[in-house]
Amino acid sequence: MIKPFEKPIYVTRPFLPPIEEFSAGLQEIWDSQWLTNDGPVLQRFTRQLSNYFETDNVCLFNNGTLALQLGLQGMGISGEVITTPFTFVATTHALYWNKIRPVFVDIEPDYYTLDPEKVEAAITPWTTAILAVHVFGYPCKLDELADIARRHNLTLIYDAAHAFGVDVGGKSIAHYGDMSMFSFHATKLYHSLEGGMLTFQDSGLKQTLDYLKNFGFKSELEVVMPGTNAKMNEMQALMGSLVLKHLDEIIEKSRQIEILYRECLKDVPGIRFTPPLPEGTR
Numbered sequence: 015m016i017k018p019f020e021k022p023i024y025v026t027r028p029f030l031p032p033i034e035e036f037s038a039g040l041q042e043i044w045d046s047q048w049l050t051n052d053g054p055v056l057q058r059f060t061r062q063l064s065n066y067f068e069t070d071n072v073c074l075f076n077n078g079t080l081a082l083q084l085g086l087q088g089m090g091i092s093g094e095v096i097t098t099p100f101t102f103v104a105t106t107h108a109l110y111w112n113k114i115r116p117v118f119v120d121i122e123p124d125y126y127t128l129d130p131e132k133v134e135a136a137i138t139p140w141t142t143a144i145l146a147v148h149v150f151g152y153p154c155k156l157d158e159l160a161d162i163a164r165r166h167n168l169t170l171i172y173d174a175a176h177a178f179g180v181d182v183g184g185k186s187i188a189h190y191g192d193m194s195m196f197s198f199h200a201t202k203l204y205h206s207l208e209g210g211m212l213t214f215q216d217s218g219l220k221q222t223l224d225y226l227k228n229f230g231f232k233s234e235l236e237v238v239m240p241g242t243n244a245k246m247n248e249m250q251a252l253m254g255s256l257v258l259k260h261l262d263e264i265i266e267k268s269r270q271i272e273i274l275y276r277e278c279l280k281d282v283p284g285i286r287f288t289p290p291l292p293e294g295t296r
């Protein structure tokens with residue numbers, strides 16, 4: 015029998031920036047006494063992410079689940095959506111809360127992402143969108159899914175919860191599909207304590223998403239639509255902004271750990287690794 019470990023061994027632990035950096039940021043928040051509602055730290059963080067992802071079409075949320083839920087709502091997705099069962103439950107829950115019927119299609123065996131060959135057969139007159147997941151940060155079959163979406167006039171949405179920092183063909187994975195959701199939950203390689211982000215192609219969506227995440231407020235006096243509370247606060251924005259500065263070292267450390275796993279497990283019978291990343295993927 016295997017002897018129990020004396021201390022737990024974690025699959026992953028959140029990256030924490032040096033505490034001095036966080037304290038300096040807290041001082042700024044204490045000075046401004048602005049804790050949430052589109053404060054200066056959030057505005058700065060949003061600009062940093064815009065630069066990082068090379069698009070103005072970013073919208074921040076208090077978590078990835080609500081980002082995805084409101085993203086679907088903002089795009090008016092309804093009826094049936096083709097999606098994957100091999101994901102975290104939040105992908106399907108985001109559909110559920112929009113009264114959308116999830117239609118599950120199996121995954122391909124290499125990277126565990128939605129199998130484009132099976133997607134087409136699942137399309138019905140009620141299908142409005144495909145919601146695919148970049149599982150563990152492995153890019154979906156981007157070209158194949160884009161081709162199916164174009165031919166059938168479907169919206170293509172990516173749950174990119176695991177894919178912060180992934181580039182394909184020289185640009186961020188955020189630039190593929192009509193919309194992508196990134197989770198900044200503490201368990202992710204990149205995080206802001208909790209948090210989420212949508213990136214999207216249609217600039218016109220930004221206003222709707224801003225309303226949806228803030229009770230539909232257009233101004234202090236005017237509510238133009240029903241919304242909810244899904245705003246990111248200043249502490250989250252501060253953490254996100256600091257972790258972003260350390261992103262390269264976090265990715266490099268993770269890469270080294272992966273090399274170790276592959277090396278140490280390679281002779282264990284029954285273990286199969288994902289193939290090397292497709293060319294042009296970082």
Ligand SMILES: Cc1ncc(COP(=O)(O)O)c(C=O)c1O
Nearest residue numbers: 077078079102104175197198199
């Ligand atoms: C694939 C996937 N989708 C959605 C989510 C939900 O993100 P969040 O925890 O930020 O709400 C997660 C992670 O938690 C996830 O792994």
